[in-house]
Amino acid sequence: MRSGLKINQIKTLLFIGILVAFLDACKNSSITYRSFLSPEVGQNVSSGSEFVVKILFGNEKKVDSVVYLLDTIKVVSKTDTTAIKLKTEGLKLGSHLLTAKIYGEGDPEELTANINVLAAKAPVEYTYKVIKTLPHDTSSYVEGLEYHNDFFYESAGDYGHSSLRKVEPSTGKIMQSTPVDKKYFAEGITVIGDKIIQLTYQEKMGFVYDKATLKKLSEFSYTTGKEGWGLAFDGQRILNTDGTDTIFFLDKNNYRRIGSITVYDNKGPIENLNELEFIDGKIYANVYTTDTILIINPENGAVEGRVNLKGIFPVHDYFKTDVERGNNVLNGIAWDAKGKRLFVTGKKWPKIFEIKLIESPVNKQH
DSSP states (O other): OOOOOOOHEEEEEEHHHHHHHHHHOOOOOOOOOOOOEETTTEEEEETTTEEEEEEOOSSSOEEEEEEEEEEEEEEEESSSSOEEEOOOOTTOOOEEEEEEEESSSSSEEEEEEEEEEEEESOOOEEEEEEEEEEEOOOOOOEEEEETTEEEEEEOOSSTOOOOOEEEOTOOEEEEEEEEETTTOEEEEEEEEEEEEEESSSSOOOOEEETTOOHHHHHHHHESSSSSSEEEOOSSSSSEEEEEESSEEEETTTOEEEEHHHHEOOOSSOOOOOOEEEEEEEEEEEEESSEEEEEOOOTTTTEEEEEETTTTSOOHHSSSSSHHHHHOEEEEEEEEETTEEEEEEETTTEEEEEEEEEEGGGGGOOO
16 A cells, blocks of 8 residues: 555656646747737728727737738838727728738747728619610620610620620611620620620630621630629720629720729628629629619729619519529610710610619618
């Protein structure tokens, strides 16, 4: 029994010794657990406002300096560990990476977080008034619509039925038409000078046509978005959507990406951006499968207006099946820059509507 007791005592003393050594090693270890207290990962911040950056440093190691970066650009350098405030002014809407590089005792450390910059205020809400109703060919699964020199130019989609058309507005008569090869699903179009640019849906191809004859002049590889959706032209750049929350800017000569904006309102990103038009310095965009057109600031992606076109066309009465109702949605925006007229239509709709936007009474309630 005595010998057993001694063994147990030795084991106890040995355990205490190991524990003390471990605690002492932890005390002197270079291991540290630092993290952002603020902002939280994915925190939403309104454009134009400030947000607090605060780090949990701990007391394990001395800190000589901290360098803060936004999207890899240095914004602040400090020689203490106090919290700072950063401004969102000038930042595009969407996600931005925040990095803190910590220098001092031991190797430099790096912490990261991100913020989402939202539009500064809620969009202005609009309803509409129908000014005129024009006939439209119901075989056209509308993917792009433009108004130039008193004619509509229209891209009709769907495999085996795609085409580029020139249409007389008053009668709906197709004046010229160029079919697209059956292996392509035609998408958005835009007019640039004497040419028309057309995208395809998933085939990663684009076509260039002569505007006067609708003869195809050339093809180009489209690799910007995950798919080809909408197009417009702002006078300098091509605007392009791919069904996400992003509007890409393409070079008007080689059709390659030169920039982008992410579209946000005051609550978050807006997905499914589709057909586009550029009107008096703003981007107008259909939101696919909805009755909504957004009015977007091209500089930062902020949704400044939202047009509710509910009830403009009785989709559920006109189309007989749920599949038809689900597919044949609002899509198509055209602008008569000279006459200041706005036109909208939908896929296989029998009408094109000239409308006037009216500010909604709901705005006065906020």
